[in-house]
Amino acid sequence: MKTPVLSAICITLLSxxxxxxxxxxxxxQAAPTRDEVLQGMRRATxxxxxxxxxxxxxxxxxxxxxxxxxxxxEATSPTMVWLQDPGTPAMGQMLIDALHATGDDYYYEQxxxxxxxxxxxxxxxxxxxxxEDLEGEERLRQFYATVGRQAWRMEEFQYYYGNCTFDDGVTxxxxxxxxxxxxxxxxxxxxxxxxxxxxxxxxxxxxxxGWPQRWPLRYDHSFQGRADYSPFITLNDNVMxxxxxxxxxxxxxxxxxxxxQPIIRAIYxxxxxxxxxxxxxxxxxxxxxxxxxGHARSYEPRSVNTxxxxxxxxxxxxxxxxxxxxxxxxxxxxxxRFVGGIILPREYESVWRGLKxxxxxxxxxxxxxxxxxxxxxxxxxxxxxxxxxYYTDQDLHGTIKHYSSAFYANLAEAEAMCRTIEHWSxxxxxxxxxxxxxxxxxxxxxxYFHPNVYRHNGPLPTSVADILRMQQPSGAWMVAxxxxxxPYRPMPHDQRPSSTDAYAETNAGDEYDTxxxxxxxxxxxxxxxxxxxxxxxxxxxxxxxxxxxxRDGIHHWNLLHRERNYPRLDEAxxxxxADNLLAYxxxxxxxxxxxxxxxxxxxxxxxxxxxxxxxxxxLDNRNTFPQIExxxxxxxxxxxxxxxxGAQSGLMYLxxxxxxxxxxxxxxxxxxxMNDEVTPGALQLMQRILYDDPVYxxxxxxxxxxxxxxxxxxxxxxLDCQYVQDGIKTAWAQQHxxxxxxxxxxxxxxxxxxTANESCxxxxxxxxxxxxxxxxxxxxxxxxxxxxxxxxxxxxxxxVSIPESEQFNHEYPYDNVVVHDVTAPLIWARFYxxxxxxxxxxxxxxxxVSSLAEVNGERRxxxxxxxxxxxxxxxRYEEWSMRVKxx
Numbered sequence: 087m088k089t090p091v092l093s094a095i096c097i098t099l100l101s102x103x104x105x106x107x108x109x110x111x112x113x114x115q116a117a118p119t120r121d122e123v124l125q126g127m128r129r130a131t132x133x134x135x136x137x138x139x140x141x142x143x144x145x146x147x148x149x150x151x152x153x154x155x156x157x158x159x160e161a162t163s164p165t166m167v168w169l170q171d172p173g174t175p176a177m178g179q180m181l182i183d184a185l186h187a188t189g190d191d192y193y194y195e196q197x198x199x200x201x202x203x204x205x206x207x208x209x210x211x212x213x214x215x216x217x218e219d220l221e222g223e224e225r226l227r228q229f230y231a232t233v234g235r236q237a238w239r240m241e242e243f244q245y246y247y248g249n250c251t252f253d254d255g256v257t258x259x260x261x262x263x264x265x266x267x268x269x270x271x272x273x274x275x276x277x278x279x280x281x282x283x284x285x286x287x288x289x290x291x292x293x294x295x296g297w298p299q300r301w302p303l304r305y306d307h308s309f310q311g312r313a314d315y316s317p318f319i320t321l322n323d324n325v326m327x328x329x330x331x332x333x334x335x336x337x338x339x340x341x342x343x344x345x346x347q348p349i350i351r352a353i354y355x356x357x358x359x360x361x362x363x364x365x366x367x368x369x370x371x372x373x374x375x376x377x378x379x380g381h382a383r384s385y386e387p388r389s390v391n392t393x394x395x396x397x398x399x400x401x402x403x404x405x406x407x408x409x410x411x412x413x414x415x416x417x418x419x420x421x422x423r424f425v426g427g428i429i430l431p432r433e434y435e436s437v438w439r440g441l442k443x444x445x446x447x448x449x450x451x452x453x454x455x456x457x458x459x460x461x462x463x464x465x466x467x468x469x470x471x472x473x474x475x476y477y478t479d480q481d482l483h484g485t486i487k488h489y490s491s492a493f494y495a496n497l498a499e500a501e502a503m504c505r506t507i508e509h510w511s512x513x514x515x516x517x518x519x520x521x522x523x524x525x526x527x528x529x530x531x532x533x534y535f536h537p538n539v540y541r542h543n544g545p546l547p548t549s550v551a552d553i554l555r556m557q558q559p560s561g562a563w564m565v566a567x568x569x570x571x572x573p574y575r576p577m578p579h580d581q582r583p584s585s586t587d588a589y590a591e592t593n594a595g596d597e598y599d600t601x602x603x604x605x606x607x608x609x610x611x612x613x614x615x616x617x618x619x620x621x622x623x624x625x626x627x628x629x630x631x632x633x634x635x636x637r638d639g640i641h642h643w644n645l646l647h648r649e650r651n652y653p654r655l656d657e658a659x660x661x662x663x664a665d666n667l668l669a670y671x672x673x674x675x676x677x678x679x680x681x682x683x684x685x686x687x688x689x690x691x692x693x694x695x696x697x698x699x700x701x702x703x704x705l706d707n708r709n710t711f712p713q714i715e716x717x718x719x720x721x722x723x724x725x726x727x728x729x730x731x732g733a734q735s736g737l738m739y740l741x742x743x744x745x746x747x748x749x750x751x752x753x754x755x756x757x758x759x760m761n762d763e764v765t766p767g768a769l770q771l772m773q774r775i776l777y778d779d780p781v782y783x784x785x786x787x788x789x790x791x792x793x794x795x796x797x798x799x800x801x802x803x804x805l806d807c808q809y810v811q812d813g814i815k816t817a818w819a820q821q822h823x824x825x826x827x828x829x830x831x832x833x834x835x836x837x838x839x840x841t842a843n844e845s846c847x848x849x850x851x852x853x854x855x856x857x858x859x860x861x862x863x864x865x866x867x868x869x870x871x872x873x874x875x876x877x878x879x880x881x882x883x884x885x886v887s888i889p890e891s892e893q894f895n896h897e898y899p900y901d902n903v904v905v906h907d908v909t910a911p912l913i914w915a916r917f918y919x920x921x922x923x924x925x926x927x928x929x930x931x932x933x934x935v936s937s938l939a940e941v942n943g944e945r946r947x948x949x950x951x952x953x954x955x956x957x958x959x960x961x962r963y964e965e966w967s968m969r970v971k972x973x
């Protein structure tokens with residue numbers, strides 16, 4: 087279950103591997119076609135469903151010959167159904183993703199097969215265990231009595247409870263898949279199983295709002311002299327938070343108003359579970375009666391967990407955004423004081439084997455004793471479950487490898503995140519709170535997975551061509567499997583306690599330990615996580631939002647930064663790009679212009695290098711409205727709330743900066759600006775919102791009303807700005823005066839005049855109006871007639887290479903020369919005299935000239951004086967005219 091809690095403002099960007107363009111692909115072409123990608127996805131899925139799964143059920147990894155298979159432990163039966171991620175529910179989620187990416191109903195049919203396997207092993211109470219068996223409970227008991235009992239570090243498998251678990255997202259992952267599948271086609275069988283799962287979540291909730299790790303409750307597995315921990319209220323592995331998120335999704339999508347109170351009880355309990363100062367953090371487990379920290383597995387001591395505490399700060403911010411109740415953020419400062427007060431001394435870093443990726447990060451103990459605040463570092467001795475045990479002390483040397491005793495964290499980023507959340511506008515949050523307005527946001531994202539899921543599973547190709555090339559004729563993707571385990575063999579019953587430290591830092595013990603480990607060598611096999619990751623990459627390629635709107639800003643960055651030797655994000659990595667946009671977003675909701683939105687750079691350093699003037703938000707160079715669009719698309723695809731918040735802040739910036747006359751200013755002059763699509767771009771975005779583009783389905787009625795007023799005012803202004811020449815309406819200028827609405831100038835080489843370039847987006851905007859008035863139709867007709875009148879025949883602009891020493895700009899290694907050619911297609915000048923439509927040009931110093939040759943070289947190549955902008959507009963006009971006028 088991917089809980090969409092709010093992310094920190096300071097975002098660490100990971101560089102994605104760029105696309106590889108193959109000289110010769112498996113299809114003997116530079117890049118695969120859409121049909122080839124669709125075929126590859128279909129063949130891979132057929133192999134997984136027909137040759138790997140058992141009646142729609144999956145484990146995690148398979149040897150190529152099928153002789154051995156693993157979930158979290160080795161699966162002893164081909165009929166096992168592994169629920170832990172990336173098991174059977176994850177495969178079902180990927181099939182729905184594939185359905186959305188391809189539109190192919192085959193994937194829905196296969197998702198139903200997966201659902202049927204889960205429904206067949208759903209417990210009578212409505213939940214699921216880590217692993218089930220299609221052949222029945224007896225086989226499962228045999229597994230627990232053998233492989234499970236001897237898995238030293240996998241203590242949750244050493245005893246068979248026979249009930250259901252929330253641990254590792256097991257029940258909620260299965261239920262979330264059923265919810266998403268039901269919403270596709272409203273299948274009655276899926277709905278019955280889904281309702282059963284929802285009732286399980288409700289029945290298992292304590293009156294105080296918490297959930298146990300397992301349910302129905304059992305108290306029959308005391309372990310090493312300690313009470314059974316499965317009834318404890320559990321935060322570990324996001325149990326509480328994932329349950330809340332699932333109920334919230336059902337509340338929104340199924341209109342289950344009865345779920346409101348269970349959600350409220352849970353989130354307020356989570357706030358109350360923060361411990362008092364000085365150890366003002368959160369624990370992983372709590373006694374349901376006393377609400378004091380509790381223990382879990384023998385290497386999970388009763389403690390306050392610093393990692394959980396930092397994660398809960400973000401969770402509390404999310405619940406604050408749902409409710410507007412400052413109770414959720416009241417504990418921020420005390421939690422930060424607690425974490426900041428237990429930083430380990432620098433000399434501990436030489437002992438700790440963890441990698442320090444952030445120089446600003448500090449080393450923290452994971453577990454802190456709730457009694458005296460001392461760190462608890464976990465060790466083990468012995469060689470298997472029969473003779474070994476775990477223990478804690480204050481020595482960081484030799485701690486266990488499979489469960490981290492310490493970690494690095496950037497506390498400055500945590501502090502910045504808290505400050506940002508504390509300054510959020512409550513009114514703005516509550517307008518789109520899914521808890522208060524269930525229809526205000528997208529509850530279920532269109533896509534569940536992204537290509538970088540399961541990054542720990544080793545390198546896989548990211549190039550679409552490479553992915554298809556590695557596919558075998560059967561459709562299989564055979565990958566290197568790095569997991570191993572000792573086959574089960576009964577361990578001796580007469581073992582004495584051992585003090586050996588030979589296995590203190592290994593994942594598995596001796597030959598009797600069935601815990602998984604990672605051998606030095608790998609073998610080729612089939613992996614569900616690799617299938618999901620490769621399918622997600624192909625699905626992403628099919629539906630990824632375009633960065634076309636951001637290219638102008640990137641181009642202008644490149645003009646100023648000739649050496650670009652830093653890593654850059656793949657253009658298809660829209661999540662990474664969207665995170666970049668959030669990192670650069672100004673407090674007013676807008677963006678500064680001319681950034682490399684794909685650059686993996688230190689955002690703070692980039693912004694600090696700018697003066698105050700250039701940090702300002704603007705729409706210049708096609709800025710701000712493309713960022714809003716990409717963030718909204720990313721939110722629609724992922725359901726990650728931070729993208730919606732960013733898009734909404736951008737919209738508020740547009741509304742707040744619109745002039746009373748209906749336009750927006752550019753960068754160079756305080757006037758209504760059509761250049762760089764400043765005003766038309768903002769209005770076109772608003773038009774899509776008002777025409778119910780599903781990407782903006784989260785916008786509430788109040789904000790939509792403001793957008794309607796702004797849009798109507800802008801269209802009125804557009805019509806009023808159309809220049810009238812000798813009583814005939816013509817076109818538009820780059821800029822129009824705020825009061826007179828007449829053409830006005832901007833930069834020295836941008837003099838008042840009619841423009842063929844900037845008029846085209848305006849005409850398109852007007853042609854996009856669904857039910858145009860007679861005035862709008864007249865405006866379009868007159869503008870098109872003007873474009874036809876001012877078209878120029880018999881010349882073309884030719885690029886002529888010039889030596890590097892004579893180049894005006896490194897981005898333009900050529901000169902532009904006008905060539906007379908009677909065969910040349912029609913071309914247009916950018917500027918025309920308002921009085922008589924004579925083309926004109928201009929030097930950098932503002933001197934108006936009559937030919938391109940008279941323009942100084944730097945402006946001759948660095949500015950578009952001629953172009954073919956109207957061609958597509960004129961083609962579209964013919965279809966539009968027939969549609970709106972019936973002729």
